Amino acid sequence: MRIFLAGASGAIGRSLIGALIRRGHEVTGTTRTSDKADLLAGLGARPVILDALDRDAVIKAVIDARPDVLIHQLTAIAEINFRNVDASFASTNRLRTEGTDNLLAAAQLAGVPRVVAQSYTGWPNQRSGGPVKTERDPLDPRALPGTEQTLAAIRHVESTVEAAGGVVLRYGSFYGPGNALGKGGDMLELVRKRRFPLVGGGTAIWSFIHIDDAAEATAIAAEGGPAGVFNIVDDEPAPVHVWLPYLATAVGAKPPLRMPAWLVRPMLGEVGVAAMTSIRGSSNAKARRELGWEPSYASWRVGFRTGLG
Secondary structure, rough: EEEEEEEEOOOOOHHOOOOOOOOOOOEEEOOHHHHHHHHHHHOOEEEEEOOOOOOOHHHHHHHHHHHOOEEEEEOOOOOOOOOOOOOOOOHHHHHHHHHHHHHHHHHHHHHHEEEEEEEEOOEEEOOOOOOOOOOOOOOOOOOOOHHHHHHHHHHHHHHHHHHHHOEEEEEEEEEEEOOOOOOOHHHHHHHHOOOEEEOOOOOOOEOOEOOOOOOOOHHHHHHHHOEEEEOOOOOOEEEEEHHHHHHHHOOOOOOOEEEOHHHHHHHHHHHHHHHHHOOEEEOOOHHHHHOOOOOOOOHHHHHHHOOOO
């Protein structure tokens, strides 16, 4: 098939290009800057320099590419300020609202029969009830302070793509090459230096996914299957007090320091504290059942030892 990949040079885009080409597809990949065009060409995609907020340019690019599938992976995440996530995600939020609308308009005008879009599962989950959420569970009705705009943008991309008959993939927290939790990544270096503390009881539940498993799930969703929302996570949601010490051991670091929530709240804000104490994990049962996908790294326990890059 011909695949139009918006956001091809982003966190998942580079791995996704490889997954799509290995499955025999032709990929047109977009990037905002000319210096990334050579990178995309080297990976086997046909690069297109595109501002996703320019509606006319997006429509022209999609019509010219004549794709069978449009994949929306547009993000522009700066360094995250946990005290004001909305400020860090301001550009991404525009891509998830205006950018999504532009891509869906282009897909309609070009007659693209299938759209697959990126979302996220983790802190958007409702922070009450059971520890692991399915796609039937609502997103958090009480947005954490400083995340209101970001949660609204996530709701927008999910509702509009699903209403258009598309597929929404809620990725868990990425790890692996080229990511913050990967070789040389910022998060991994904080763990190595004991600057990623275990806050409170470390009772928050995280769901992880290796970047290559996320790419494979996306390629499968592009090829067929039902529309709707799917959690793309591994098989083992886990509390911070379990996975963080394990990660430290896996990378040869000392155990994480322990700090009370009240001490770190001024630095991390409510979002940072919630990420350590109250967020919920996600189930992948629907994606396994309806998409026929399964992660090659079934657990972060294996991935943290062999898949960080």
